[in-house]
Amino acid sequence: MKRASALLFFTSTIVSSASLAYAQHATVDDQELMTKLRQAAPVHVLEQATVMNTGHDGKMKVIQEGNNGWTCMDPGGAPMCADKAAMAWVEAWQSKGPTPQRLGFIYMLSGDNGASNTDPYATKETPDNNWIKTGSHVMIVGAEAKSMMQGYPRDAKADPNKPYVMWPGTPYEHLMLPTK
Ligand SMILES: [Cu+2]
Numbered sequence: 001m002k003r004a005s006a007l008l009f010f011t012s013t014i015v016s017s018a019s020l021a022y023a024q025h026a027t028v029d030d031q032e033l034m035t036k037l038r039q040a041a042p043v044h045v046l047e048q049a050t051v052m053n054t055g056h057d058g059k060m061k062v063i064q065e066g067n068n069g070w071t072c073m074d075p076g077g078a079p080m081c082a083d084k085a086a087m088a089w090v091e092a093w094q095s096k097g098p099t100p101q102r103l104g105f106i107y108m109l110s111g112d113n114g115a116s117n118t119d120p121y122a123t124k125e126t127p128d129n130n131w132i133k134t135g136s137h138v139m140i141v142g143a144e145a146k147s148m149m150q151g152y153p154r155d156a157k158a159d160p161n162k163p164y165v166m167w168p169g170t171p172y173e174h175l176m177l178p179t180k
Contacts, residue, residue: 027054028074030063037072041081041107045070049081078112089141093120093172099143106139109179118156120167134160134176141174149175 028036033053037046050066052073060073072081082090086104091097116122116129125131140148152175153159154168160178167173 027056033063033074033079036074036079036110037081039110040074040079041070041072041109045081045107046072076113078108079110080106080108082106086139086141089172089174099171101143103144104141106141108134108139109136111135111137115166117158117166118168120170120172130156130158132158132160132166134178136179138177138179139166139174140177141172145175146173149173 030053034046034051037051041049045068048066048068049064049070049072050062051064052060052071053063054073054075055061069084070081071084071087072079074080083105085100085102086106088100088102089104092100112134114125114131114133116125117132118130122129122131149165152163152165154165154173156168158164158166158176160176163175163177165173166176
């Protein structure tokens, strides 16, 4: 009996980590999402922000209506709060559209899940995609940031402990600024 329930626990753990690996389809309940977001951005930003969670159908749903221009969400285990210009940049990146001109700002104070530093669309580590995991950081995005990025390292294999340019040479290159 004990054995059977241990096995059941083990199986469901595997199933849930498998679905977490599937970033877009991962679901966390709203309470859990809010807990994660409190670690990811200043609480006063989160308080008045629009909060989106991924529903079981994989679509984003608004779970808190905001009025401060910020949007908070957790796409695939990387909780973040983004301002309006940064949201437009996120949309451009995801739809492979032109980089918006305006400067955007993103809080990711609990770090990310890892990303390729050379392929903006990679979802997992491969031997040659320069996978990198960054701890607590903020991001500055948008075409306007390109002049600001001069002088920061733009190596394919970045050192995530220091400020660096992510996705260098792509339309979505942006500044990663560790906060610890
Ligand atoms: Cu980030």
